[in-house]
Amino acid sequence: MTDYLCIREIHKDFSGLKVLTGVDFTVSEKQRQAVIGPNGAGKTTLFNIISGRFKASSGSILFKGQDLSAKPAHVRNRLGLARSFQITNVFQELTVFENIRSGVRSRNGLRYNFFRKPDNNRRINERTEAIAEEVGLKGVMHVPASALSYGQQRALEIGITLSTEPELILLDEPTAGMTREETAQAISMIDRVTAGRTLIIIEHDMDVVFSLADTISVLHYGRILASDVPEKIRNDQRVKDAYLGEE
Numbered sequence: 001m002t003d004y005l006c007i008r009e010i011h012k013d014f015s016g017l018k019v020l021t022g023v024d025f026t027v028s029e030k031q032r033q034a035v036i037g038p039n040g041a042g043k044t045t046l047f048n049i050i051s052g053r054f055k056a057s058s059g060s061i062l063f064k065g066q067d068l069s070a071k072p073a074h075v076r077n078r079l080g081l082a083r084s085f086q087i088t089n090v091f092q093e094l095t096v097f098e099n100i101r102s103g104v105r106s107r108n109g110l111r112y113n114f115f116r117k118p119d120n121n122r123r124i125n126e127r128t129e130a131i132a133e134e135v136g137l138k139g140v141m142h143v144p145a146s147a148l149s150y151g152q153q154r155a156l157e158i159g160i161t162l163s164t165e166p167e168l169i170l171l172d173e174p175t176a177g178m179t180r181e182e183t184a185q186a187i188s189m190i191d192r193v194t195a196g197r198t199l200i201i202i203e204h205d206m207d208v209v210f211s212l213a214d215t216i217s218v219l220h221y222g223r224i225l226a227s228d229v230p231e232k233i234r235n236d237q238r239v240k241d242a243y244l245g246e247e
């Protein structure tokens with residue numbers, strides 16, 4: 001397996017507060033990588049740096065051999081990288097269909113002179129419907145986002161993330177706040193929609209981590225404490241002391 005995403009020596013300070021102090025890890029194509037660690041460890045900050053929302057204080061990110069460091073978020077998105085947010089970022093007044101369609105449109109608008117071609121609206125609508133179905137929202141496609149249940153809103157976020165056809169998906173605590181039943185549904189949906197793609201998932205819920213991840217990196221005090229397959233992480237004494245033991 002080749003290195004698909006290489007995170008090298010990432011440091012991040014927020015006006016003196018050292019949040020990341022040399023984060024290193026690599027992800028292979030189609031790998032499912034989980035990032036775990038205590039509250040405030042810097043997991044979301046790391047995602048903000050990978051997606052281009054924040055600039056690292058130092059360090060580099062290579063995606064398919066290209067250095068992303070100087071590339072803004074929309075360029076990273078065009079290269080195939082998409083994230084969903086820990087905080088719900090859905091247009092509440094728009095329907096499920098409209099929310100997903102705006103992403104499908106922007107993706108296609110970026111590619112070529114899409115709107116001039118006949119049939120393109122039909123194709124956009126078909127792709128939008130297909131994504132709504134993939135995330136389990138076809139039955140509520142024409143319902144405003146504001147009327148969805150919490151679990152459905154989170155599913156819609158993933159639908160919006162998929163709308164730009166990403167190959168690398170970053171999910172920040174996709175099951176946070178969900179009931180057991182919603183979590184179980186979310187796991188199987190995430191498993192399905194990320195098939196054939198590369199996934200990095202931040203999660204506190206160990207059931208989610210152990211059912212989805214091929215590899216786990218533990219972020220602790222701004223650095224990666226351990227990266228390994230789930231069984232090794234589960235039995236790693238340092239990880240137990242630092243994190244799993246706290247549960």
Ligand SMILES: Nc1ncnc2c1ncn2[C@@H]1O[C@H](COP(=O)(O)OP(=O)(O)OP(=O)(O)O)[C@@H](O)[C@H]1O
Nearest residue numbers: 014017019037038039040041042043044045046086
């Ligand atoms: N924009 C910012 N400005 C200043 N400090 C920030 C900013 N974003 C994050 N921090 C700080 O960086 C640290 C790490 O925060 P971060 O949100 O990355 O942690 P996390 O691992 O995602 O935590 P959680 O599990 O609670 O989501 C915290 O101390 C936080 O207050």
Ligand SMILES: [Mg+2]
Nearest residue numbers: 043044045086
């Ligand atoms: Mg976070």
